[in-house]
Amino acid sequence: MLKVEESQLVEVVKGRRSIKKFKSTPVDQELVVDLLNDAVWAPNHGVREPWRFMLFMDEGKETIVDALQNECERGKLSTKNPDKLIERYRHIPAHLVVVMEESEKKKIWEEDFAATSALIQNLQLLGWEQGLGMIWKTNQYINSSSFCEDIGVKEGEKIVGIIHMGYPEEIPEAKERTKAEDKLTVIDKKERLT
Known part of the structure; x- marks a missing residue:
């Protein structure tokens, strides 16, 4: 079997980690904008963006932080230690909220959600290449209409993720992945399904 030499891209894909602890070093806004300008090249149906x-x-x-405190006061923050969560938000250098327009058509909604998710992965990989760590969070409160309103998410939009970003204080060890061939079914002739 022909073995292809690992490219720099493969190294970035395999090397990227979700970062939970960040240095206090600020993140440059221009860097985030540059990364987003490259990340938007994610595939998206009809270039709907x-x-x-x-x-x-x-x-x-x-x-x-205020929006999280409001959710806590409303009894909508489902976490064992809301104060710890709120303090974490204060100390993480930057939070990028990625929202998408919600279509009433299921097919378009699914395509747009997939495209926005691809954009987020692009962003994480591009950031990792620049030494910037991120973690993509989808906590329950992102579906709260009051939280969304408090941070400026418009009606008809959905938060796909809150991306915490900063320079890694520590990088976790890689976790093994299941080989693709262990989850691959090859259909090399027409089969009759019963």
């Missing part, structure tokens, strides 16, 4: 971005950094992080 269904996404929008909200970047919370510096004092702007208090908007998202």
Whole structure:
């Protein structure tokens, strides 16, 4: 079997980690914009570009912190330690909220969700290549209409993820992945399904 030499891209894909602990070093807004300008080349049906971005950094992080505190007061923050979560949000250098327009048509909604997810993965890989760590969070509160309203998500939009970003304080070890061939079914002739 022909073995292809690992490319730099493969190294980035295999090397990327979800980062949970960040240094206090600020993230440069221009870097985030540059990364997003490359990430938007994700495949998306009809080039609909269904996404929008909200970047919370510096004092702007208090908007998202206040929204979390409001959710806590409403009894909608399902976490064992809301104070710890809120403090984490304060200390992470930047939060990027990625939203998509929600279509009433199921097919379009699914295509747009997949495209926006591909964009987020592009962003994570591009950031990793620049030494910027991220973690893609989809906590329950991103589906709360009050949380969305508090941070400026518009009606008809869905948060696909909150991307915490900064320079890694520590990089976790890689976790093994199942080989693709263990999950691959090859259909090399017409089969009759029963």
